[in-house]
Amino acid sequence: MAVIVTTDYGAAMSSASVQFRTLKAFRAEFDFSSEAICSRILERHRGTIRTQKPHVAVARLVRIIQTTLALSNRQGFHSMSLRELATASGLSMGALYTYFDSKDTLLMMILDEVWSAVSATLGNPPETLAEDPVRRLRWLLETHVYLTETMQPWFLFAYMEAKAFPKEGREKARRSELATESLIADALADGVRCGQFSVANIELTAALIKPLLQDWYVKRGKYHRRGVSPEGYVQTVISFVESAILLRTTR
Template sequence: MDAPTLDVALFVQRFDPQSLDFYRPILARHTASIKVRRETTALPNLQKIFLQTLALSNSQGFQAMGLRDLSAATGISLGALYSYIDSKDHLLRMILEQVNDGLGQIISEQAAQPLEPRQHLTTLLRALLYTAEALHPWLFFAMMEGHHLPARPEAAASTEALPSCGQIIDAALIEVLNATRGIGQLRWADTTMAAALIKPLVTEWVLNRETFAARSLPVEHYADAVVAFVEQSLLLGP
């Protein structure tokens, strides 16, 4: 079966932070801590909170941002802000969970496609890059700030172990590389090392997107180059 043609516009539409639907999973995921349950109130306020968090983090850094800064930027009083977030650590975790959820959805959907392993690999690369384009400010934040998430000794182990977006990408690549090696179409036996070399090609789009934009290089062309490089460097057979 031929690999499906992926449309970056559909990824951008699906992960649109300007749409209130984008914030509905956050509201559902944090029913225990978000005290405002009416969607017509909660969703617009969550949108303000997260968009302004990303903007303030980009201008002054997340660690330097205070909740009073966030209150001023959103126009939501400090007391009302605590109806949505317990702390900056809680806010950070909410953003990382949203990023992880988006990546997980895309990876699972690609894995469910009835494709040959090498097609899975190239399609996964395109899907990851298109997701990186759609979720760019969120993924950039997660990569830059995710390591600041502290351990929560009072929490359950499953809550403590929030994987980084890099770990999620790495695991997905290793899985599909193992399958490709299993049918004799991978040049390298060490799939962990192969994934370690491929992953920076994905994260490069996130971390240096402005450089590519200055060159008027769309993500589709970058994805074409990444796929061609991986096919020529790592894959055997037609």
């Protein structure tokens, strides 16, 4: 007798599916608004930023960096001139230089916040998930999507400019990327140990899951145009991945 086993991962997108955390819940837990990030930048670079009043400095930083991300993500950071940045952000060339001492410093200001955000979120999974690889993997995937949704221009910037980093930055980028893959690989390995996953090559599988997460912020327009919500994407990816690795039993 033949037992039909459908792999209808799309079903996870229906209302009958498992309930995941929402983007709203993520944002209630973490504040990654431009203002919050830019005040962290101000703290980190108090030495080089010459403006004294914090609220003025933060407001200017928000304008400068939002404009930088917008222009760079359209044409590349290197081909964005500081003249363009000045006029588009409504400041003068001279004013820009009270917030950074070189174009490379502006680059690193942005990148440092991206890596810091990754380790602040993905690096701290709830302890309650330590013994539950399936839910920990789900938590990793959803947290990654929600984080990159909230800071989309920042992550796209880091992804596209990665190759042009001034050497020390390139090394940091590689380590950050490998750290994320390791977190995924650890969850996979734990799942195999618990008898919940069936994965032949753990490293390679983790390496394949990564581009699924990156596509959300790299090709964001593609999904936005098709009306895919962050929550919908999370469920699609989780179902796609689980259908490939979950050890299933039929009744």
